[in-house]
Amino acid sequence: MIDKDCIFCLIAGGDIPSDTVYEDDEFRVILDLNPATRGHALILPKQHYADLFEIDEEVLAKLAVLAKKIAGAMKESLACDGINIIQNNGAAAGQSVRHFHLHIIPRYENDGQKMLWIPRESDPEVQKTLVEAIRAAL
Numbered sequence: 001m002i003d004k005d006c007i008f009c010l011i012a013g014g015d016i017p018s019d020t021v022y023e024d025d026e027f028r029v030i031l032d033l034n035p036a037t038r039g040h041a042l043i044l045p046k047q048h049y050a051d052l053f054e055i056d057e058e059v060l061a062k063l064a065v066l067a068k069k070i071a072g073a074m075k076e077s078l079a080c081d082g083i084n085i086i087q088n089n090g091a092a093a094g095q096s097v098r099h100f101h102l103h104i105i106p107r108y109e110n111d112g113q114k115m116l117w118i119p120r121e122s123d124p125e126v127q128k129t130l131v132e133a134i135r136a137a138l
């Protein structure tokens with residue numbers, strides 16, 4: 001399904017121009033318009049899936065392989081020192097565009113970006129409850 005009101009559907013389908021680094025029948029990989037770092041890219045499926053909960057599993061499996069390919073090309077071409085793979089789901093997690101996309105962010109020593117969380121103490125009893133809750137839902 002393509003959503004005519006979705007900007008990433010329009011970009012992925014080529015109706016809106018983008019800095020495309022890769023394209024095939026199912027995906028387009030573009031440079032982010034407001035990059036966190038030099039070379040920050042987004043993998044967009046051409047079909048519309050709002051988020052991880054909606055995306056087709058076969059598409060997701062292919063997307064993971066493509067992410068590895070793009071990350072490898074970045075490592076070779078950009079002389080980056082590391083790479084973050086980020087994928088946000090829901091406003092609380094920072095998702096601003098409701099069309100599934102995977103961020104591939106090259107990292108450079110002293111690039112001034114902060115993408116890590118603040119680690120907190122864990123409580124063994126709470127951890128046990130969480131393990132039980134998640135396992136029961138699988």
Ligand code: AMP
Pocket residue numbers: 007011018030031032033034035042087088094095096097098
């Ligand atoms: P998220 O916050 O995970 O939903 O990420 C959305 C990303 O899309 C942000 O990093 C934006 O900079 C990027 N973005 C939004 N509009 C465009 C656009 N027209 N072309 C390229 N990147 C875009």
Ligand code: ZN
Pocket residue numbers: 002003006007008009010047048049098099
């Ligand atoms: Zn879309």
